[in-house]
Amino acid sequence: MTGLALLLAAAALAFGFAKWLRLPAIPLLLLAGFGLKGLANLAGIDIDEADLSNLVEMGLAVLVFAAGIDLSPQRLKGRLKPILVVGISQFVVLGSAGIGLSFLLNYDLTTALYIGCALSASSTIVVVKQLQNRQIMFTPFGRLVLGILLLQDVTVIFLIVALIHTPDGAMAVAQGLGKTFGLAMLAYAVHRWAIPIITGKMRLDDEERMLFALGTLFLFTTLANFLGLPFIVGGFLAGFALSAFPMNGLIRGMIGSITSFFLALFFISIGFICTIPNPEMFWHAAVFVIVLVIITVVLVTYLAERTGYSTRASIESGVLLSQTSEFSLLVAFIGLTTQQISAEIFSMITLITVGTMTLTPFIAKDAIIWKLMRLHPRNRNRSQVATNLEGHAIIIGFGQSGPKMLKAFSEAGVPVLVIDDDAAVIKSLLARGIDCIEGDGSDPLILDKARARYARALLATIRRTRDATQLLEAVKGSDAKVIIRTFEPNDRTLVERNGGIAVDTVEAATKAFMDWYDVNLVKAEPAASEA
Missing domain, CATH: 3.40.50.720 (NAD(P)-binding Rossmann-like Domain)
Structure with a gap:
């Protein structure tokens, strides 16, 4: 219990410190978690691995719940073709590049597959935040990016379920995917029919809307747990269910403080799990980051232009999507807990994820976009x-x-x-x-x-x-x-x-x-x- 209290206290202090100094919160939280691990070892304080695992999964479930609220399928209307072309191509090409580069760096097949999965999707949390800050969420290319995120998140959700059930055989994987699909259909039904009725006929005040949103989160996470699925599946589908207009806009701002708390809790827990990678791992992580950013920007720009988007919109889409997903950490955590990857590989994937998440706000600036536009062959x-x-x-x-x-x-x-x-x-x-x-x-x-x-x-x-x-x-x-x-x-x-x-x-x-x-x-x- 003492260990959990320390994690909560450290999360609150590190997040507040980052806000005070206006520093990126995620790397600071990761370092705080790693430092806390050293102090806990010196003081002889033990944190149960099961409790730590629950904190990681619970924290990520709330984060993807908040992110899912902005991923309404209504934004896919009229943009399905470019979303499918760009989203699937990015997922497949980055995953393949990650696997291929892993082989070149002498990693085994299982490790290469985990690294490929970790590199294949972009971060909904980071990208949605950037779209909101830049007031471009409802622009045509902003809707394209949101559609790509929704497509990739759904794909990763099913991939995570398959990974968890893989040790139990093909039948267990099929059953897990079937349960996930059934829960997804329930979320869609709530989104499509229940939410419009609630927002249209029930006059909920702010407190009632907050309780309704949290109740929806608890309902879907409880159903996911009952079906033997990860909390994260329930969290994401609960957010998706609430993404119908105008409910999403009404509750988006209300859950900001809750999201910030669980973001701090999640990343400080990840930092606590991490070990110090050897120098070779640092070099490998840097190579993966460089390859991921270059491939994403070039590929998304090319495909978005081919499907009718302007040069600036295409480049900006590529830059905004050039990071790995928060789901990557859960994929790596699954590999670690099932002993399919080592602690060093988990730490390297964490470095890649946190590094690209931290890099995105800096390379997504207008000055960088303009420089890339001037380098574009079409602009000459x-x-x-x-x-x-x-x-x-x-x-x-x-x-x-x-x-x-x-x-x-x-x-x-x-x-x-x-x-x-x-x-x-x-x-x-x-x-x-x-x-x-x-x-x-x-x-x-x-x-x-x-x-x-x-x-x-x-x-x-x-x-x-x-x-x-x-x-x-x-x-x-x-x-x-x-x-x-x-x-x-x-x-x-x-x-x-x-x-x-x-x-x-x-x-x-x-x-x-x-x-x-x-x-x-x-x-x-x-x-x-x-x-």
């Missing part, structure tokens, strides 16, 4: 800009309303330049002889090439607050008017505070510019002539 010499262009209108994000805007400006005699990061759009514009630049419309270098400071106006469809701010900053002090389509009330306030004109639709943006053009330019010219 993909522009057509008239020399000394000025007094023009710049359309940032061609979209469905682009042709209407082009026609309106053409009729008014206003030169137009289009900036878009979709290679297919740029190819079409080039064929029509329209001035255009392939790239990101908030990139200062692209705006400079477009002579944005000499433009009459810029019309932009920008979903990200940071992009809008950078665009407004780039033309600050010039006569150019910036008209931005906004999606949230806070975005409208930000745009207007920084000197922009906020509108709700692209059509409104076009009308706003034409009204401004008519008042400030067309009517001003006769007055100047008379003078």
